Amino acid sequence: xxxxxxxxxxxxxxxxxxxxxxxxxxxxxxxxxxxxxxxxxxxxxxxxxxxxxxxxxxxxxxxxxxxxxxxxxxxxxxxxxxxxxxxxxxxxxxxxxxxxxxxxxxxxxxxxxxxxxxxxxxxxxxxxxxxxxxxxxxxxxxxxxxxxxxxxxxxxxxxxxxxxxxxxxxxxxxxxxxxxxxxxxxxxxxxxxxxxxxxxxxxxxxxxxxxxxxxxxxxxxxxxxxxxxxxxxxxxxxxxxxxxxxxxxxxxxxxxxxxxxxxxxxxxxxxxxxxxxxxxxxxxxxxxxxxxxxxxxxxxxxxxxxxxxxxxxxxxxxxxx
Amino acid sequence: xxxxxxxxxxxxxxxxxxxxxxxxxxxxxxxxxxxxxxxxxxxxxxxxxxxxxxxxxxxxxxxxxxxxxxxxxxxxxxxxxxxxxxxxxxxxxxxxxxxxxxxxxxxxxxxxxxxxxxxxxxxxxxxxxxxxxxxxxxxxxxxxxxxxxxxxxxxxxxxxxxxxxxxxxxxxxxxxxxxxxxxxxxxxxxxxxxxxxxxxxxxxxxxxxxxxxxxxxxxxxxxxxxxxxxxxxxxxxxxxxxxxxxxxxxxxxxxxxxxxxxxxx
Numbered sequence: 096x097x098x099x100x101x102x103x104x105x106x107x108x109x110x111x112x113x114x115x116x117x118x119x120x121x122x123x124x125x126x127x128x129x130x131x132x133x134x135x136x137x138x139x140x141x142x143x144x145x146x147x148x149x150x151x152x153x154x155x156x157x158x159x160x161x162x163x164x165x166x167x168x169x170x171x172x173x174x175x176x177x178x179x180x181x182x183x184x185x186x187x188x189x190x191x192x193x194x195x196x197x198x199x200x201x202x203x204x205x206x207x208x209x210x211x212x213x214x215x216x217x218x219x220x221x222x223x224x225x226x227x228x229x230x231x232x233x234x235x236x237x238x239x240x241x242x243x244x245x246x247x248x249x250x251x252x253x254x255x256x257x258x259x260x261x262x263x264x265x266x267x268x269x270x271x272x273x274x275x276x277x278x279x280x281x282x283x284x285x286x287x288x289x290x291x292x293x294x295x296x297x298x299x300x301x302x303x304x305x306x307x308x309x310x311x312x313x314x315x316x317x318x319x320x321x322x323x324x325x326x327x328x329x330x331x332x333x334x335x336x337x338x339x340x341x342x343x344x345x346x347x348x349x350x351x352x353x354x355x356x357x358x359x360x361x362x363x364x365x366x367x368x369x370x371x372x373x374x375x376x377x378x379x380x381x382x383x384x385x386x387x388x389x390x391x392x393x394x395x396x397x398x399x400x401x402x403x404x405x406x407x408x409x410x411x412x413x414x415x416x
Numbered sequence: 417x418x419x420x421x422x423x424x425x426x427x428x429x430x431x432x433x434x435x436x437x438x439x440x441x442x443x444x445x446x447x448x449x450x451x452x453x454x455x456x457x458x459x460x461x462x463x464x465x466x467x468x469x470x471x472x473x474x475x476x477x478x479x480x481x482x483x484x485x486x487x488x489x490x491x492x493x494x495x496x497x498x499x500x501x502x503x504x505x506x507x508x509x510x511x512x513x514x515x516x517x518x519x520x521x522x523x524x525x526x527x528x529x530x531x532x533x534x535x536x537x538x539x540x541x542x543x544x545x546x547x548x549x550x551x552x553x554x555x556x557x558x559x560x561x562x563x564x565x566x567x568x569x570x571x572x573x574x575x576x577x578x579x580x581x582x583x584x585x586x587x588x589x590x591x592x593x594x595x596x597x598x599x600x601x602x603x604x605x606x607x608x609x610x611x612x613x614x615x616x617x618x619x620x621x622x623x624x625x626x627x628x629x630x631x632x633x634x635x636x637x638x639x640x641x642x643x644x645x646x647x648x649x650x651x652x653x654x655x656x657x658x659x660x661x662x663x664x665x666x667x668x669x670x671x672x673x674x675x676x677x678x679x680x681x
Contacts (some may be wrong), residue, residue, distance in 0.1 A: 105542055105635060284537035
């Protein structure tokens with residue numbers, strides 16, 4: 096302890112393991128996909144609507160899974176509601192200065208927004224005859240379509256209507272909040288690395304956008320889509336991956352002597368995440384004239400794996416201190 | 417309203433008997449099986465190892481011996497929750513399970529805690545951990561139940577050398593300062609109080625008399641509140657969101673309009 100580079104070395108790990116790594120990853124995908132879907136809805140073309148729908152289709156299952164994963168991670172899962180309601184007085188439990196408290200409420204709110212947008216996307220898809228999905232044959236998916244088709248008014252919750260624009264914008268802000276608050280949650284502790292830099296929240300926001308973009312690109316390529324918005328999304332994702340690399344460098348620089356904690360196997364894994372999850376996809380994808388569809392799909396998978404590994408290193412390396 | 421109460425621990429008179437650990441476990445009905453770990457730590461006479469959900473008192477044995485072991489000393493210190501006036505655990509707890517009592521102590525209500533573990537990482541001293549029996553976060557309550565009945569906490573009651581002293585914070589401060597003066601007069605100029613004034617987290621309601629650097633005792637030299645990062649962390653998250661949004665708007669608005677809308681193959 097005498098050579099501890101910071102007072103944060105005298106604290107205990109909170110035992111946040113793989114479930115939390117998984118939550119940080121899929122929570123990022125949920126928030127990032129909703130944000131990208133809303134972005135495409137608000138600024139894309141009419142032909143890009145299927146791409147936006149894809150984002151909404153990713154967001155809701157991911158946020159629903161996030162809630163399940165977080166509940167399972169609790170020492171007392173049946174007391175998950177204590178996050179929302181004070182168990183002695185049954186009054187609302189809300190502490191604006193506690194990221195976990197705000198995060199619990201934000202997750203609930205974002206869950207509602209992503210659920211409505213999910214239904215609206217289903218209804219919208221049914222109202223677009225040229226976009227008959229190939230997977231209509233799948234029974235559960237078809238059942239969802241049938242349910243959504245009962246309320247055709249739901250499709251009005253997709254832009255361009257003014258109400259839908261407002262709804263999507265609020266949902267996108269909540270999505271970015273979900274993507275980034277986890278970084279603030281780590282910072283608002285006393286653990287080494289997490290609380291030794293305020294930049295992890297920024298890294299998580301950017302990484303959520305890059306991994307969500309990668310997932311949407313991967314699924315769009317698998318479906319053989321070629322709408323104009325896909326090219327825009329690909330270009331944006333290239334930018335964001337570059338930005339993610341810059342923010343990660345800033346994180347390491349801001350840690351100063353604390354970053355010595357990564358001079359071990361965790362640092363090696365972080366390097367793997369950087370090389371394979373950021374640099375290699377950029378090298379594969381930025382040669383615009385020679386990009387092959389397989390490069391796009393491979394690059395997207397690498398970005399996703401890199402994003403997962405990044406979160407695993409940030410969480411588990413600190414657990415090991 | 418009762419006066420703030422707490423512990424003053426004079427490490428110079430601790431003899432490492434661990435009576436405090438035993439009394440704590442007995443009164444609070446904490447398992448003594450050490451979680452099934454029956455191997456020795458190899459760390460001096462310390463087999464408790466650390467404070468956690470089942471060990472609310474921990475006597476530290478710090479060996480300061482030269483290679484030839486001709487001279488030297490043990491530093492002994494009975495560690496416990498500091499019951500900080502500004503408590504990081506209480507600050508972050510999202511369920512309201514952690515409360516400040518009428519005695520100005522910090523207590524985790526086990527029937528409210530849902531085991532999210534946010535408090536564990538927030539504590540600047542590494543005091544809190546999950547109790548595997550209850551699956552909730554637990555730590556020293558400063559014997560809240562005994563205090564409500566007008567009794568002294570079990571550990572200080574059991575301490576045979578008065579290394580652990582219980583009382584009102586004001587009285588303990590006076591007593592501790594007198595002891596520091598006495599040690600200084602006796603030639604032990606290294607003696608000082610750790611956490612007695614309000615500069616450290618508003619004051620520790622369990623403070624210490626030490627004769628070496630805090631790090632030597634496994635105590636942080638500069639403990640901080642977790643909320644120090646709330647605003648900077650949020651600002652950078654917002655900044656990240658703005659940059660990503662601008663990247664998206666630029667790519668979808670301008671490029672979409674200027675390039676005939678053909679996706680790269």
